[in-house]
Amino acid sequence: MSGKTALILLNMGGPDDLDAVQPFLCNLFSDRELIRLPGGAFLQRPFARLMARLRAPKTRRAYEAIGGASPLRRWTECQARGIGRLLGDEWQTAVIMRYWAPRADEVLNHLRRLGVQRAMVLSLYPHFTAATSGSSINDFCRQAVRLYPELDYRLIHEWFDWPPFLDALAHQIRQGLRKFAEERRKHVVLLFSAHALPEKLILEGDPYLDQVRSTMRGVLERLPGCRARLAFQSRSGPVRWIGPSVTETLDALLEEGCREVLMVPVSFVSDHVETLHEIDIEYRSYALQKGLDRFERVAAFNDDAGFLRAMAALVASRVPVSWLKCGQMENGASCQEAPS
Numbered sequence: 001m002s003g004k005t006a007l008i009l010l011n012m013g014g015p016d017d018l019d020a021v022q023p024f025l026c027n028l029f030s031d032r033e034l035i036r037l038p039g040g041a042f043l044q045r046p047f048a049r050l051m052a053r054l055r056a057p058k059t060r061r062a063y064e065a066i067g068g069a070s071p072l073r074r075w076t077e078c079q080a081r082g083i084g085r086l087l088g089d090e091w092q093t094a095v096i097m098r099y100w101a102p103r104a105d106e107v108l109n110h111l112r113r114l115g116v117q118r119a120m121v122l123s124l125y126p127h128f129t130a131a132t133s134g135s136s137i138n139d140f141c142r143q144a145v146r147l148y149p150e151l152d153y154r155l156i157h158e159w160f161d162w163p164p165f166l167d168a169l170a171h172q173i174r175q176g177l178r179k180f181a182e183e184r185r186k187h188v189v190l191l192f193s194a195h196a197l198p199e200k201l202i203l204e205g206d207p208y209l210d211q212v213r214s215t216m217r218g219v220l221e222r223l224p225g226c227r228a229r230l231a232f233q234s235r236s237g238p239v240r241w242i243g244p245s246v247t248e249t250l251d252a253l254l255e256e257g258c259r260e261v262l263m264v265p266v267s268f269v270s271d272h273v274e275t276l277h278e279i280d281i282e283y284r285s286y287a288l289q290k291g292l293d294r295f296e297r298v299a300a301f302n303d304d305a306g307f308l309r310a311m312a313a314l315v316a317s318r319v320p321v322s323w324l325k326c327g328q329m330e331n332g333a334s335c336q337e338a339p340s
Helices: 018-029 040-065 072-087 104-114 133-147 163-177 182-187 199-203 208-221 246-255 273-290 305-318
Strands: 004-011 091-097 116-123 152-156 189-195 227-233 260-265 294-297
Touching: 004 072, 004 104, 004 133, 018 040, 040 273, 072 091, 072 305, 091 104, 104 116, 104 133, 116 133, 116 305, 133 152, 152 305, 163 208, 163 260, 163 305, 189 208, 189 246, 199 208, 208 227, 227 246, 227 273, 246 273, 260 273, 273 294
Parallel strands: 004 091, 004 116, 116 152, 189 227, 189 260, 260 294
Antiparallel strands: none
């Protein structure tokens, strides 16, 4: 490639200390693409401040239980560096968070000062929904038009059925099954867990649910003989959510005689409060109190080498031919092929 090219990873973000919890929640609730609070756009911000103040004490306790901060930025920056190393030295990596630092305007101004001419923008949500990945992508595009209109960029909106991603997730599940006695593994139920969405969004045509199901099917094709269920976590508020919930599914599995469960968070690629607290503490406690003998979770990808290779291959496969200088990446792999 000639000139400077950036790899930009998009993610939600999280508070970097306990004092940041309430303002982080306010930013999140202020986003009308994520949640439409009553009163229209004019009242969104005041309602967001109220909701953040009400929700902050409980959320703060959750972050206290996992060390006082979200590890999401640290892991996302680690992933950016790892993917960048596989793509080659000509790539400049950056991370943009939707609801906390670093925000899109800060990062775009920095890349402009560096002289970056092109960017591949990768959403770290495997499945597309207008409420999360859509909001992050729209925020990036708005800021790019405003601050850096000459930037030539390409967007990767979703990758729920990317074969190397499915391979990497199947590998993580095999590793998770090793936590169980070999003679018991055939009895373990894989409980795939995805972030819930309001049912209204799905009825309006949002592809998220179909894409989550497609990921689950693709993974199970790589794990013949495994028993599995799909459930949804992080449901809150007075709206109808897609289901069933994780707790409802755990109850049903216990009634069916299941005694060992391996949780598979399928819509998260890094550890954060919803894996470290909601699954590892809340759901584990619930399951064991209800009578489950064993409750384990598949490790998040974080800096997993297989996941980094999968993402590097995805980015390389989407690089436009017009960007190529000599048809090859720094590491010798063709931009149209997956790096090894």
